[in-house]
Amino acid sequence: MPELRWGPLRRRWVIVAPERGKRPSDFRAPASSPANNPDACPFCPGNEHLTPPEIARLPGPEGGWRVRVVPNKFPALSPGPPREPPGGEFFQRAPGLGAHEVVIDSPDHHRDLDELPLEQVRSVVDMYLRRLAALSSDPRFCYVQLFKNHGREAGASLSHPHTQIIATPVLPPEAEARLTAARDFHSAHGQCLVCELARRELEAGKRVVMNGEHFLLLSPYDARGPFELLILPREHESHFTRLSQPAAFAHTLREALSRLRTLLGDVPYNFVLYTAPQGPDWPGVEAWYHWHLEIIPRLTKLAGFEWGTGMFINPMPPELAAEYLREAKSGG
Amino acid sequence: MPELRWGPLRRRWVIVAPERGKRPSDFRAPASSPANNPDACPFCPGNEHLTPPEIARLPGPEGGWRVRVVPNKFPALSPGPPREPPGGEFFQRAPGLGAHEVVIDSPDHHRDLDELPLEQVRSVVDMYLRRLAALSSDPRFCYVQLFKNHGREAGASLSHPHTQIIATPVLPPEAEARLTAARDFHSAHGQCLVCELARRELEAGKRVVMNGEHFLLLSPYDARGPFELLILPREHESHFTRLSQPAAFAHTLREALSRLRTLLGDVPYNFVLYTAPQGPDWPGVEAWYHWHLEIIPRLTKLAGFEWGTGMFINPMPPELAAEYLREAKSGG
Numbered sequence: 078m079p080e081l082r083w084g085p086l087r088r089r090w091v092i093v094a095p096e097r098g099k100r101p102s103d104f105r106a107p108a109s110s111p112a113n114n115p116d117a118c119p120f121c122p123g124n125e126h127l128t129p130p131e132i133a134r135l136p137g138p139e140g141g142w143r144v145r146v147v148p149n150k151f152p153a154l155s156p157g158p159p160r161e162p163p164g165g166e167f168f169q170r171a172p173g174l175g176a177h178e179v180v181i182d183s184p185d186h187h188r189d190l191d192e193l194p195l196e197q198v199r200s201v202v203d204m205y206l207r208r209l210a211a212l213s214s215d216p217r218f219c220y221v222q223l224f225k226n227h228g229r230e231a232g233a234s235l236s237h238p239h240t241q242i243i244a245t246p247v248l249p250p251e252a253e254a255r256l257t258a259a260r261d262f263h264s265a266h267g268q269c270l271v272c273e274l275a276r277r278e279l280e281a282g283k284r285v286v287m288n289g290e291h292f293l294l295l296s297p298y299d300a301r302g303p304f305e306l307l308i309l310p311r312e313h314e315s316h317f318t319r320l321s322q323p324a325a326f327a328h329t330l331r332e333a334l335s336r337l338r339t340l341l342g343d344v345p346y347n348f349v350l351y352t353a354p355q356g357p358d359w360p361g362v363e364a365w366y367h368w369h370l371e372i373i374p375r376l377t378k379l380a381g382f383e384w385g386t387g388m389f390i391n392p393m394p395p396e397l398a399a400e401y402l403r404e405a406k407s408g409g
Numbered sequence: 410m411p412e413l414r415w416g417p418l419r420r421r422w423v424i425v426a427p428e429r430g431k432r433p434s435d436f437r438a439p440a441s442s443p444a445n446n447p448d449a450c451p452f453c454p455g456n457e458h459l460t461p462p463e464i465a466r467l468p469g470p471e472g473g474w475r476v477r478v479v480p481n482k483f484p485a486l487s488p489g490p491p492r493e494p495p496g497g498e499f500f501q502r503a504p505g506l507g508a509h510e511v512v513i514d515s516p517d518h519h520r521d522l523d524e525l526p527l528e529q530v531r532s533v534v535d536m537y538l539r540r541l542a543a544l545s546s547d548p549r550f551c552y553v554q555l556f557k558n559h560g561r562e563a564g565a566s567l568s569h570p571h572t573q574i575i576a577t578p579v580l581p582p583e584a585e586a587r588l589t590a591a592r593d594f595h596s597a598h599g600q601c602l603v604c605e606l607a608r609r610e611l612e613a614g615k616r617v618v619m620n621g622e623h624f625l626l627l628s629p630y631d632a633r634g635p636f637e638l639l640i641l642p643r644e645h646e647s648h649f650t651r652l653s654q655p656a657a658f659a660h661t662l663r664e665a666l667s668r669l670r671t672l673l674g675d676v677p678y679n680f681v682l683y684t685a686p687q688g689p690d691w692p693g694v695e696a697w698y699h700w701h702l703e704i705i706p707r708l709t710k711l712a713g714f715e716w717g718t719g720m721f722i723n724p725m726p727p728e729l730a731a732e733y734l735r736e737a738k739s740g741g
Contacts, residue, residue, distance in 0.1 A: 084631030085602055086701075088590050091631045092722045099724060101733055104635050104708040105673045153714065153722045167609060168630045224713030232712020241713065249718030258420050270417055277499060298500045299416030299423045303436050341437045349717030369418075371717075376436040379711055380564020381556030381573070382485065385681030385703075386581030390424045390485045392431060401433055 079154055079173025081247065089250050092173060094153050115186040119150075120237035122184045132178060133207065135200050143197065144204045145181040152177035153243055156217075176212055176244040180204055181237065189227060189238045189343075191334035198327040201240070202320075208242055210318045213355045218244035220252050220354050223317075228345025231375045248354065255351055256359060256366060263365035271367030275309050284395050286402045287332060291325040294333050296395035296402070297371075303393035304341065304402065306333050306372040317352040317368045333372055339405040345375040411486055411505025413579065422579050424505060426485050447518040451482075452569035454516045464510060465539065467532050475529065476536045477513040484509035485575055488549075508544055508576040512536050513569065521559060521570045521675075523666035530659040533572070534652075540574055542650045545687045550576035552584050552686050555649075560677025563707045580686065587683050588691060588698060595697035603699030604645050616727050618734045619664060623657040626665050628727035628734070629703075635725035636673065636734065638665050638704040649684040649700045665704055671737040677707040 079094035119127035128147040137143040154175025182201050183193055190198050205223055212221045225240045226232040248256075262270035278284055278295050286306065287294040293309045308329055310322070320326060330348075337344055353359065353366040383389050411426035451459035460479040469475040486507025514533050515525055522530050537555055544553045557572045558564040580588075594602035610616055610627050618638065619626040625641045640661055644653070652658060662680075669676055685691065685698040715721050 082631045084629060085594065085606065086587060086590060086629070087631060088586070089631075090720055091633055092720060093632075093726050094722055094724060095726055095729075096724045101636075101672050104706075104725070105676070167605070220718075222714060222718050224717050226712045230710070232710035232715075243714055243718075245718070245720070249720050251717060251719035254420070254719075255418060258418060262417065273499070274417065297416060297418070299414045299419060299421075300425075301423055304433075340433050344437070347713035347716050349713050351717075373716060374436075378562070378564035380558045381679035381681050382554060382575055383564075384679050384705060385556050385583060385683075386552075386554050386577070387583035387586075388422055388424060388577070388581050390426055392426060392428045393436070394425050394427055397427075 079152070079175075081171040081173055083169035083171075085167055090171075090247050092153050094151075094173060096151055115237075118186055118235065118237050120145075120179075120181045120235060120239060121186050128179075133204065135204060137184070141184065143183065143200050146204060146208055147179050147181070149177040149179050149241065154245060171246065174217060174246045176215075176218070176242070178208060178212075178242045180208065180240040180242065182239055186237045189334065189338075191331050191338055193331075195324075195328060195331060198331045199324055202323050202327045202330070205240065205242075206318055206320060206323065209352075212242065212244040213316075213318060215244065216356075218246060219248050219356070219358075220245050221352075222249065222252075223350040223352075225346075225348045227347070228343070228375070230345035231347050233345075248358075252351065252354070256353070256362070259366050260359070260362075269313055269365055269367050271309055271369060272313050275311060284399045286336070286399050287329065289325060289329055291322040292329040294329055296399045298395060300391055300393075300395040300398065301389035302373060302391050303376045304337060304344075304374045304398045305391075305395070306337075306402075308333060308370040308372070310368065313367055315353040315363045315366045315368065316355075317350055330370070336402050336405040337372070337374060340401055341374060341376075346372055347375065348372045411484070413503040413505055415501035415503075417499055421582050422503075424485050426483075426505060428483055447569075450518055450567065450569050452477075452511075452513045452567060452571060453518050460511075465536065467536060469516070473516065475515065475532050478536060478540055479511050479513070481509040481511050481573065486577060503578065506549060506578045508547075508550070508574070510540060510544075510574045512540065512572040512574065514571055518569045521666065521670075523663050523670055525663075527656075527660060527663060530663045531656055534655050534659045534662070537572065537574075538650055538652060538655065541684075544574065544576040545648075545650060547576065548688070550578060551580050551688070551690075552577050553684075554581065554584075555682040555684075557678075557680045559679070560675065560707070562677035563679045565677075580690075584683065584686070588685070588694070591698050592691070592694075601645055601697055601699050603641055603701060607641050607643060616731045618668070618731050619661065621657060621661055623654040624661040626661055628731045630727060632723055632725075632727040632730065633721035634705060634723050635708045636669060636676075636706045636730045637723075637727070638669075638734075640665060640702045640704070642700065645699055647685040647695045647698045647700065648687075649682055662702070668734050668737040669704070669706060672733055673706060673708075678704055679707065680704045 081090050083090050115121045133146040134142040135144040154173045221244045223242050259270045284295045297307045350370050352368040353362045413422050415422050447453045465478040466474040467476040486505045553576045591602045616627045629639045682702050684700040685694045
């Protein structure tokens, strides 16, 4: 069973999730490329028996599937009994309670979201919504993180395109920081921080990549690396699970990834969703939190300075990145 | 000139430091291995003209040098006029004022700190102390970060062993978090957090790798990755620049890196120093802050979950890592 640990120097939770029997030499071996052989790929059609029992699927033609959800075979966190609140100890620990699911984006081993038909991306988004709703309403969990690792440099260990969802029994520090920022801004100014951000970015224009009817795609003012992107719903919306324009969101996400591919090729990237948590801990969150999704191409290394300080060094101004991405024609 | 930027969603400074003329295709190209050709290496003896003008040196035999300090050719931050305090703007910016220096660890292109004679490591430590003292006393800077990138995966762009120092005009968030944790603990318990940590770790024993007369080497309770290490002075010491046992510190650092090499080979790693800042902003810091140095082997990828949440997933419990490292004989 994984374990959560909290130490007094950093005051942040770490997940200790030993993979059984792994020895120093296993870490030492050069990381190989993600398995690229569809015959042995557990996410390919025909190999469904290679995954743990299925959690959900969207059915496809001839008894097949369009999207499948399975538990992660090496979960960072696992379901278990309700957590006890951590004590005030010097070193704290908590059971590694949670869920770790994999959304298999499509039966196609070789095509990432931006290369799939729009209807397929829409199906993937529908599945995100369904699993996020299920996990968010589980009172054992505090937060649900949706993210994607694409490419080995971005942490993907399997190359068949997939998305991951981890439910955690504690509020992650980055989610808490953003919730606090939005709540503070609302207290001080009586308005939603992200609504105001969208207004200012549209006014400035230079960091905007696409200005859609329902979504804004931009490279943020304080981008941490080259070609970092932010997707915002134009209308105020606190919880991603209440997404009112799923088709437009699928289009925006696909277009963003497609433009990155046009400009940078098959670039390793992560995307991460920031959404309001369920539950009573953040009263009024509907008024002041505004979900958003970040896409982070992994083009620079996290080195000692970033690791030590928590500050990033970005060699590409976001205004210039946005200019390149406005010009990059979508491949689809 | 680099620029500091602060955005309202994350509320953390980012350094935007464009490298002149870099185009999307330059990011797209697969990162090559650090130049490993001593003839073209700007840090090798005989190539001193390839670096910007030297800042400091420790002389060696026959007019040579043992340790050299030069400005970084692509500085993240540069010296300039005194900063203006940032305003309360929605998007904040500040000049990228600072210093970015490189300590060339020795004339030897091929040997990292743990493979050099102890006296050479001692000379390197002396140079750290000298440059940190000089930069820390400059009132234009708020904090000085010492760090090392070893290996491409850890962000090194040149393979000749070197260490870097960046002085920043703002207090980095990670430094601030640790200062606050130590100050809070001292307020609540009337003692130094790191002294108490050392006492508890010695009592528990299982995470201790080396228990020296002056320094403790351990894998921390909340290690973020496999074989993460922490070096602490046993006697309370707030500022690294007041290091009372430089020879013992050089020995401990060399031994830690040597054991990692014995166990893991030429593993990519970062080390980062956390020390108390100079100046009047943290009254009483001498009593409650206790410098420490972290060594982070880069064996796992930072993926979407870590990026999105700020929580790390460690597949190797530190108790087991410490056991392996206690058994690993030092190569030197």
